[in-house]
Amino acid sequence: MQHEQDNKGFSIIELLVVITIVAIISAVGYPNFMDWREDRELRAATEKVSAMITNINTQLQRGNFQYVQLQIRPIGTTETNFYSKGMYQDTFSDIISDSNKTLDCRLVNSGYWDEHKVEETTKAVSVHINGDGSVCFSKDGSKFKTSGKLDSNINLKIAEQTKDDYVIICTTSNAKNSGGKCGVNKSSGLEKPAYLVLWSRFGTVKKYKWSGNDWTTQ
Numbered sequence: 161m162q163h164e165q166d167n168k169g170f171s172i173i174e175l176l177v178v179i180t181i182v183a184i185i186s187a188v189g190y191p192n193f194m195d196w197r198e199d200r201e202l203r204a205a206t207e208k209v210s211a212m213i214t215n216i217n218t219q220l221q222r223g224n225f226q227y228v229q230l231q232i233r234p235i236g237t238t239e240t241n242f243y244s245k246g247m248y249q250d251t252f253s254d255i256i257s258d259s260n261k262t263l264d265c266r267l268v269n270s271g272y273w274d275e276h277k278v279e280e281t282t283k284a285v286s287v288h289i290n291g292d293g294s295v296c297f298s299k300d301g302s303k304f305k306t307s308g309k310l311d312s313n314i315n316l317k318i319a320e321q322t323k324d325d326y327v328i329i330c331t332t333s334n335a336k337n338s339g340g341k342c343g344v345n346k347s348s349g350l351e352k353p354a355y356l357v358l359w360s361r362f363g364t365v366k367k368y369k370w371s372g373n374d375w376t377t378q
Contacts, residue, residue, distance in 0.1 A: 198284075198331050199353040205282045205329050206355040206378070209242060210365045212279050213295075216244050217363030220299045226252035227303060229265060229273065231294040232287055232310070232327060237335045239283040245273040265296035265305040286335035288328035288342040295325065297363050304361035316344060318368060318375050323358055330354040330370075346373060 209230075216228035225246035233241040251274055255261045269276050293310030296303065306313070306325070313324040330342035330350065338349030354370035355378065368375040 201282075201284055202329055202331065202353050202355050203378075205240075205285045206357055206367055208279075208282065209327065209329070209357050210367055212242060212244055213357070213359055213363060213365050216246065217297055219246060220297060220363070223249075225275075227263065227296060227298055229294050229296045231267060231292065232289065233292050234287050234290060234341070237286050237332050237340055239332075240285050240287050240329075242279050242282070244277055244279050246275040247272075248274045263303060265294050265307040267292050267294055267308050284332050286330050286332045286342055288330075288344055290339075290341040293327075295359065297361070301361040314344060316375070318356070318358060319377070325360065326356050326358045328354060328356050 213230055216225070216230060219225045220228055226249050227247040229243075229245040231243040231245065233243065235241060252263070255263045266272055289309035291309045293308040294306065295310055296305045296307075298304065310327070313326065315322045315324050316326065317323075318326070328342045328344060328350070331353065334343075334349070334351050334354065335341050337351075342354060343350030350370060352370055352372050356368040356370070356375055358366045358368065367378040369378045370376075
């Protein structure tokens with residue numbers, strides 16, 4: 161004997177209800193997803209910059225270079241390039257021993273540095289300067305210098321201390337809304353998410369995250 165089966169599909173109303181629920185969930189979740197993605201991109205850029213500073217200072221301690229540089233070059237408000245450069249012992253000694261030459265943290269790509277490399281191109285990431293800036297390190301810290309836009313960093317209170325050796329990393333949308341570069345504090349338009357890489361003359365690196373009002377240890 162064949163039993164009758166009650167095979168029914170979804171009604172139009174039921175489908176509309178399901179679609180509406182999915183749309184509501186997507187609308188609520190999308191901003192959170194975008195915030196998470198932006199924060200992840202900035203965090204990754206922060207880690208890259210920190211690693212670059214650590215790496216060039218490791219090269220110093222190993223004797224591979226006698227003088228090194230991290231150069232930061234913002235490309236409008238769409239991306240930022242980070243370069244590492246190194247000077248060999250012979251070049252370094254020649255400059256130091258020649259009274260007509262000066263050891264400085266110059267922003268050139270040839271004729272001064274022995275090695276020059278584009279380490280990272282970070283899209284959708286902006287910094288707090290709107291032009292080239294660089295920081296240079298020597299093995300004993302005595303030749304520590306900054307140049308370009310980094311040489312005019314304003315003093316910030318970070319972890320209860322006043323510091324000016326840093327780079328701030330924020331979203332390109334934040335930079336566009338605050339004059340083409342990241343703000344350095346709330347009054348200058350800095351918004352979450354944002355990160356800060358702080359360095360010492362000896363190449364020690366610390367990372368901080370913007371809470372919306374202050375810099376906190378990452």
